[in-house]
Amino acid sequence: MNVRRFVILSIKISRAHQIVAIDKSLSANIVSCTGIHADVKGHLQTGRDIQHIGEVSILFNSGRVHPLHHSVGYHDKPLQKCNRFMQIQERMFSASKVCGFYQDAGTATDEKGIFLPYQVIIYLECKAKK
Amino acid sequence: MKLTKYQMIKVKVETPAQTVKFSAVTDKLYSRVDGIYVSMPNDNSHFGSTLELRIAEEEIFPDGFETKLLATDQSSSPNERFLIFENDEIVEAAGSLIEGRFTDGGFTDGISFPYTLNIYLKLKNSK
Numbered sequence: 110m111n112v113r114r115f116v117i118l119s120i121k122i123s124r125a126h127q128i129v130a131i132d133k134s135l136s137a138n139i140v141s142c143t144g145i146h147a148d149v150k151g152h153l154q155t156g157r158d159i160q161h162i163g164e165v166s167i168l169f170n171s172g173r174v175h176p177l178h179h180s181v182g183y184h185d186k187p188l189q190k191c192n193r194f195m196q197i198q199e200r201m202f203s204a205s206k207v208c209g210f211y212q213d214a215g216t217a218t219d220e221k222g223i224f225l226p227y228q229v230i231i232y233l234e235c236k237a238k239k
Numbered sequence: 240m241k242l243t244k245y246q247m248i249k250v251k252v253e254t255p256a257q258t259v260k261f262s263a264v265t266d267k268l269y270s271r272v273d274g275i276y277v278s279m280p281n282d283n284s285h286f287g288s289t290l291e292l293r294i295a296e297e298e299i300f301p302d303g304f305e306t307k308l309l310a311t312d313q314s315s316s317p318n319e320r321f322l323i324f325e326n327d328e329i330v331e332a333a334g335s336l337i338e339g340r341f342t343d344g345g346f347t348d349g350i351s352f353p354y355t356l357n358i359y360l361k362l363k364n365s366k
Binding site: 110111112113114115116117119146148150151152186187188189190191230232236239 | 282283285286287297298299300301302303304305307308310311312314315319324325327328329330344345346
């Protein structure tokens with residue numbers, strides 16, 4: 110029997126256009142990944158939505174498959190009509206690595222144009238053997 | 240027939256950035272948890288707030304899981320708001336222990352304390 114497991118990758122961005130490498134080992138009981146969602150954590154004093162605050166690139170199975178390269182946005186309201194993970198369907202090799210990068214776009218600024226540090230959370234929706 | 244029930248768990252949050260541990264029990268007349276949804280009086284309380292949850296000693300949401308992923312705005316009807324478990328994912332109910340840890344995100348603009356976080360469980364019995 111499978112159970113749902115969420116894997117959380119946390120990335121802190123402190124300067125404009127910063128690039129952060131992603132390199133995380135998954136636990137051995139994870140058998141597949143069915144969704145990815147990346148979002149800014151908390152509130153930023155931007156005073157506006159930002160369509161493109163950065164971009165994320167994710168590779169599974171120690172770099173053998175590349176299911177996602179997509180922009181990340183910031184919403185000035187915390188809730189949306191629905192919170193949907195971007196659906197994928199990848200089998201995971203036992204104890205493989207998730208790797209990739211997050212690149213800031215330099216758009217996380219306040220009304221005076223000053224860059225606002227922030228944290229991005231990348232959620233992997235996975236299935237694991239119980 | 241007792242096929243579906245919506246059970247509510249209330250968690251009182253007294254101060255900004257507070258971490259509240261809570262526990263509850265699922266209704267013993269229903270065999271599995273089919274879905275979960277979370278609401279707060281002010282949508283902005285979801286900024287940075289997290290919910291760690293275990294049911295029947297199984298991890299449902301890990302430490303750091305944001306509550307905004309378990310909620311929608313008011314444009315969705317209540318039945319559309321639940322995170323639904325698939326048929327091959329069994330989350331046992333039937334009197335299972337629910338153990339949770341909620342951490343308020345610390346956003347205070349326009350938010351009154353204390354407030355109450357509601358967690359809704361959709362419980363099912365197989366036909």
